[in-house]
Amino acid sequence: xxxxxxxxxxxxxxxxxxxxxxxxxxxxxxxxxxxxxxxxxxxxxxxxxxxxxxxxxxxxxxxxxxxxxxxxxxxxxxxxxxxxxxxxxxxxxxxxxxxxxxxxxxxxxxxxxxxxxxxxxxxxxxxxxxxxxxxxxxxxxxxxxxxxxxxxxxxxxxxxxxxxxxxxxxxxxxxxxxxxxxxxxxxxxxxxxxxxxxxxxxxxxxxxxxxxxxxxxxxxxxxxxxxxxxxxxxxxxxxxxxxxxxxxxxxxxxxxxxxxxxxxxxxxxxxxxxxxxxxxxxxxxxxxxxxxxxxxxxxxxxxxxxxxxxxxxxxxxxxxxxxxxxxxxxxxxxxxxxxxxxxxxxxx
Numbered sequence: 001x002x003x004x005x006x007x008x009x010x011x012x013x014x015x016x017x018x019x020x021x022x023x024x025x026x027x028x029x030x031x032x033x034x035x036x037x038x039x040x041x042x043x044x045x046x047x048x049x050x051x052x053x054x055x056x057x058x059x060x061x062x063x064x065x066x067x068x069x070x071x072x073x074x075x076x077x078x079x080x081x082x083x084x085x086x087x088x089x090x091x092x093x094x095x096x097x098x099x100x101x102x103x104x105x106x107x108x109x110x111x112x113x114x115x116x117x118x119x120x121x122x123x124x125x126x127x128x129x130x131x132x133x134x135x136x137x138x139x140x141x142x143x144x145x146x147x148x149x150x151x152x153x154x155x156x157x158x159x160x161x162x163x164x165x166x167x168x169x170x171x172x173x174x175x176x177x178x179x180x181x182x183x184x185x186x187x188x189x190x191x192x193x194x195x196x197x198x199x200x201x202x203x204x205x206x207x208x209x210x211x212x213x214x215x216x217x218x219x220x221x222x223x224x225x226x227x228x229x230x231x232x233x234x235x236x237x238x239x240x241x242x243x244x245x246x247x248x249x250x251x252x253x254x255x256x257x258x259x260x261x262x263x264x265x266x267x268x269x270x271x272x273x274x275x276x277x278x279x280x281x282x283x284x285x286x287x288x289x290x291x292x293x294x295x296x297x298x299x300x301x302x303x304x305x306x307x308x309x310x311x312x313x314x315x316x317x318x319x320x321x322x323x324x325x326x327x328x329x330x331x332x333x334x335x336x337x338x339x340x341x342x343x344x345x346x347x348x
Contacts, residue, residue, distance in 0.1 A: 002020060002021040002022075002065050002066070002273055003018070003019075003020055003021075003029070003057060003062050003063065003064050003065060004018075004019070004020070004021045004064065004065060004066040004067070004068075004269050004272040004273055005017070005018050005050065005053050005054075005064050005066070005067045005068075005269070005272065006019075006024070006067075006068055006070075006097075006264075006265040006266060006267070006268030006269035006270075006271075006272055007046055007049055007050060007067070007068070007069045007070070007265055007268060008069075008070045008094065008097075008262075008264035008265040008268065009042050009043075009045070009046045009069055009070060009071050009076055009080060010042070010072070010076075010120055010121070010122065011036065011042070011073075011120075011121065011122035011123075012035065012036055012120065012121035012122055012147070012148075013033065013034050013035040013036040013042075013045040014033070014034045014036075014042070014045040014046045014048070014049040014069075015031070015032070015033050015034075015049070015261065015262060015264075015265045016031060016032050016033075016034075016049035016050065016052070016053050016265060017031050017262060017265040017266055017268075017269060018030040018031065018053045018056060018057065018064070019266075019269055021066070021269065021270070021272065021273050024101060024104065024266040024267075024269040024270055025101075025104065025105055025266065029056070029060070030053060030056040030057075031262075032049055032052045032053065033049075034046075034048045034049045034052070041079050041083075042076045042079060042080070043076075043079040043080045043082075043083040046069055046080055046083075047083060047084075050067060050087075050089075065273065066088075066090070066272035066273040067087070067088065067089050067090065067272055068089070068090040068091075068092045068097070068268035068269070068271045068272035069089055069090070069091055069092060069268065070092045070093070070094040070097045070264045070265070070267065070268045071091060071092070071093070071094060072093075072094040072095075072125065077091050090268075090271065090272060092267075092268050092271050094264050095116065095127055095129065095134075095136060095139075096134060096267070096271070097263075097264050097265075097266075097267030097268045097270075097271060098116060098118075098231075098233060098263050098264055098267050099129060099131075099134050099267070100267045100270045100271060101263050101264075101266045101267035101269075101270060102231065102255070102257070102263070102267075103131075104267075104270055105257070107231070107255050107257065108131055108231075108255075109131050109228050109229065110131065110132065111131060111132050112130075112131055112132075112225075112227070112228040113128060113129060113130050113131060113137065113223075113225045113226070113227045113228065114128075114129060114131060114227050114228060114229050114230065114231055114255070115127070115128055115129075115216060115219060115220070115227045115229075115230045115231065115252075116128075116129060116231050116233055117212075117216065117230050117231060117232050117233065117234075117237070117246070118233040118234045119145070119146065119147075119212070119232075119233070119234040119235075119236040119237050119242070120146060120147060120234040120235060120236065120261075121146055121147035121148050121235065121236075122143060122146050122147075122148060123141060123142055123143035123144075123145070123146040124141065124142050124143075124144075124145055124146060124212050124215065124234075125139065125140070125141045126139065126140050126141075126212075126215055126216060126219050127139040128219055128220075128223060128225075128227060130225075131228075137223055137225060138219060138222055138223060140215060140218070140219055142211075142212070142215060144208065144211060145205075145208030145209070145211060145212060146236065147171070147174075147235060147236050149208065150174060150201075150204060150205055150208070150236065151167060151170040151171050151174060152167075152170075153204045153205075154170045154173065154174055154196070154200075154201070154204060155167065155170045157200065157204065158170070158185050158194055158196075161194040162187070162190075162192050162194070163185050163186065163187045163190075163192045163193065163194040164187050164189065164190070165185055165186075165187065165188075169185070173185050173196055174201065174239075175235070175238070177196065177197075177198050177201050177239065177241075178238040178239050178240065181197060181198055182195060182196070182197050182198075183195075183196050184196070198239075198240065198241050199241075201239060201241045202241040202244075202245065205239075205241060205242060205245070206245065209242060209245045209246065209249070210245075210249065212246075213246070213249040213250060216230065216250055227252060228252075228253070229252055229253040229254065229255050230246070230250055230252050230253070230254050230255070231254075231255040231256075232246070232254055232255065232256045232257075232260055233257075233260045233261075233263055233264075234260055234261060235260065235261035237256070237260045238259075238260060238261065243256065
């Protein structure tokens, strides 16, 4: 069997999965998560992850025959391409990798369209895709909500309860509540303690999730090809609270992978051996009005008003993070940003 490496790159850092090319769905031989250094480029985290996995393969006396890195942002793709040098690295469209893995596991419908709801540390990306052709019909992104914002809100709540903690500890507490119903946070300096429950996370995330639901509805209304389902991706969708809120608010079936944060890297595994040192990308569907999303002016103004309100709330909370050291992962979300799908030429 061929040993390959799949890496997903994002604003928060990189995730890598080392496994055999025909077993991306099984527990990997090795994996790692490398946070992005504050002030550092995403390529640093990517190639540190690659180095760690290469060392892991060397210890097993095995050779990695293919490496693929997924990117959503054209700037990230350019930085990784420039830093790769002589290394045979395949730059892969993140959407294509996600679709490839979902199809491999049998979770993707053969026909029709789906919405990819990707909620990561730095923001939310909603992509409407054609399942038969892997074409992107439309895409929207918002940095109003995301893991970084949720962590900041959780940190604020703990501080209100007399427990001062750092950003990384808050993230660990939030992620622990994906499997545990109750966790205890402790102030290392004062010894103070606070109990956190899933209901606390539900209250903190509720406004952001409701905003994202309006985002989903706008995406659906902008096209005449109604999606058959919504696919939950990104580490934040691991939370049962987030899943329950979305299930109650979106009148569509939800498709969920047990490890939604690893779907991109596992999809990269499937593409790593296809075209070495190439760059694979999804296509933009040429369907007339589907190529450019149009939204009613009043709906757009209403959406921007919600965006500004949520953004101002999180931006105020994020003031607490100004004293974090340069070793902490990720970057703080900006108040608001909505952009379209990167043009196909970005991955050429």
